[in-house]
Amino acid sequence: MRVTVIGAGYVGLVTSGCFADVGNDVVCIDTDPKKIERLTHGKIPLREPGLDAIVARNSTAGRLKFSTSYQEAVAHASVIFIAVGTPSSEDGSADLSGVLSCAHALGEKIVRDTLVVIKSTVPVGTNDQVLAALQKELHQRDTNVQVRTASNPEFLKEGAAVDDFMRPDRIIVGVNDAAAADILRALYLPFNRNRDRLFIMDVRSAEFTKYAANAMLALRISFMNEMADMADRLGVDIEEVRHGIGADPRIGPHFLYAGMGFGGSCFPKDLRALVRLADSIGEPALLLRSSLQVNERQRGILFEKIKAFFGGNVQGKTIALWGLAFKANTDDMREAPSIMLVDLLTRFGARVRAYDPAAINNARQIFKTTQGITFTASAREACEDADVLAVVTEWLEFRSPDFEWLAATLTHKALFDGRNLYNPAFVRASGLQYFGVGRGQSN
Ligand SMILES: NC(=O)c1ccc[n+]([C@@H]2O[C@H](COP(=O)([O-])OP(=O)(O)OC[C@H]3O[C@@H](n4cnc5c(N)ncnc54)[C@H](O)[C@@H]3O)[C@@H](O)[C@H]2O)c1
């Protein structure tokens, strides 16, 4: 099938690469000419395991092309996916300007009957707005070309995005008509063969399913973080509790990790958007608001522990920081918990020596006006001349450090584990003080 994808970000590139990989002929367009120029030369603008290979082999095979041209987008295919960003507006609602500008640009140029599929995460009712924008442009052109829209929200996780797309837990398709359902069923067949993971529903329910999924996952994390903060005060180890409750199949073991709060490009912004959507219909959204509040508090948790360790004053202290990205296996810094930690530490006069295997370039941009942060070329180098170590991202290379070397190197011999990666007793036996999240210490 011929497919066009609009947006060459995470979702756009993974969608384009995976569709091409199963034999479709894909054009991916983006309004950022530098990004398209780089992609045309085989350079992937983000770090995502497996994506380089998939883009390279499909570009070489001629099944995947990049362009900045809407003309090319509409000429190429009659199935067009919109996968542009929907960031938070100032009031927290989803900023739909990118999606709607795609709709207008498509409506100005579409030359044949076309199915426009919205893959971006959008509030309930957006499909209707996109359809109206398309029809307005077509009406002005006085053409009898027919457009239809469908909703197909994406559920990939960064760091595992290619695998998530290739072997999805579910494919949500929201349609207004059977013909659109048939097209999407055929397109997704290679990813759904013998698996029956395709859920076809009405458009509004599909739009809402995406937000409800993210909200549910974010709530689980906030719940565990709240339990962890209680655990610290009660002398309880939240890791034991996690195993204990996760064994109940009604709860399940996944997504129960306490830590520094959820970050990334989706949960925070999608929860805010859902709260605004609730406001717009007069619903209180009490759980969603609480989840965001718990998360905000949790982002400061490691700072509070470090501050307490130094008797309430971090002025002049040097903190080694392992991990900047919002989670492992990505260079994405969007809403990373490291941002608040670095801001607080440096604002209160500490110096930060930070290392991340992938996100340093993106972090340099974020911290370009921050005084007191330096970046190092290795995890060990970050610890040289440091008083204590804070572990912020769960990269594999941080999982099994030489604790004795750390004890000999860190002036104040303390490890703050923002991801509960380590066995406290083992760390302590190496001569380090250990502080995790919810490990039964309220220092
Ligand atoms: N990142 C994820 O893990 C993820 C997962 C599932 C769903 N989503 C959702 O998918 C959407 C895209 O997210 P992302 O992380 O890929 O975004 P992104 O910011 O990485 O990329 C968006 C791309 O769209 C381009 N763009 C913006 N306006 C455009 C326009 N009018 N025409 C053409 N190109 C345009 C930008 O230049 C950018 O390259 C969002 O709604 C997001 O919530 C993201």
Ligand SMILES: O=c1ccn([C@@H]2O[C@H](COP(=O)(O)OP(=O)(O)O[C@H]3O[C@H](CO)[C@@H](O)[C@H](O)[C@H]3O)[C@@H](O)[C@H]2O)c(=O)[nH]1
């Ligand atoms: O038990 C857990 C699991 C995750 N996190 C944090 O939650 C955030 C989000 O993690 P994750 O869900 O793995 O990353 P994303 O790539 O943001 O993916 C989420 O957001 C995407 C965009 O909507 C969805 O498509 C995915 O299904 C959804 O998992 C990160 O800060 C994690 O550190 C925890 O604190 N504890």
